[in-house]
Amino acid sequence: MKKCFILAALLAVAMSANAQWFNFSNNNNRYGAGGHIGLAGWNSEYSDFGTGFSLSAWGVYVDFLQGGPEHKWDNHVVDTKYNDSVAFHINAGYQIPILPWLRIMPMVGYCQTNAGLTDATTVNINVDEDHNADMYHDYDVTPGTRKHHFNFGCGLFVQPIRWVEIYAVGSRYAIYGGISFNFGSLVDPEQL
Secondary structure, three states, X not given: OHXXXXXXXXXXXXXXXXXXXXXXXXXXXXXXXXXXXXXXXXXXXXXXXXXXXXXXXXXXXXEEEEEOOOOOOOOOOOOOEEEEEEEEEEEXXXXXXXXXXXXXEEEEEEEEEEEEEEEEEEEEEEEOOOOOEEXXXXXXXXXXXXXXXXXXXXXXXXXXXXXXXXXXXXXXXXXXXXXXXXXXXXXXXXXX
């Protein structure tokens, strides 16, 4: 039953009079910025939940994702050392417009993971220009745990309205999703 429904939906999209398959001019005047959350270092020894950002222009996509160390920003000062880890990614790809509202993106990138210790007895204070203070602990990488990985994967981008794009990315060492804002649609009102 599900297969019939999916096949019918795909057929309806394919028969649409407005369907313009693989129209690369849809990437013109398309630039945006977004934020995402997900699992950095997935499928490796050291993985962490993380946040990141993305930038895109004319179909070219670049993003960054970092997770960890989990206990670095803990406000408690205790006499212990926590086992922590850090993972970060830098990826790049090109968005292939399937339909004006749907794009896929092959991507490649770099991933680095490491393990270490967060010393909860140390206290460091970071004060910004507005005199707001943040406390954090020292994180030291355990020698020999730093790993470098070649990352590759694919992303799916859906644009439900012309200003907003929702995306999901799955790669060898990361899984994440987010939302971005298409600033190019403010310049070109004909864009979906």
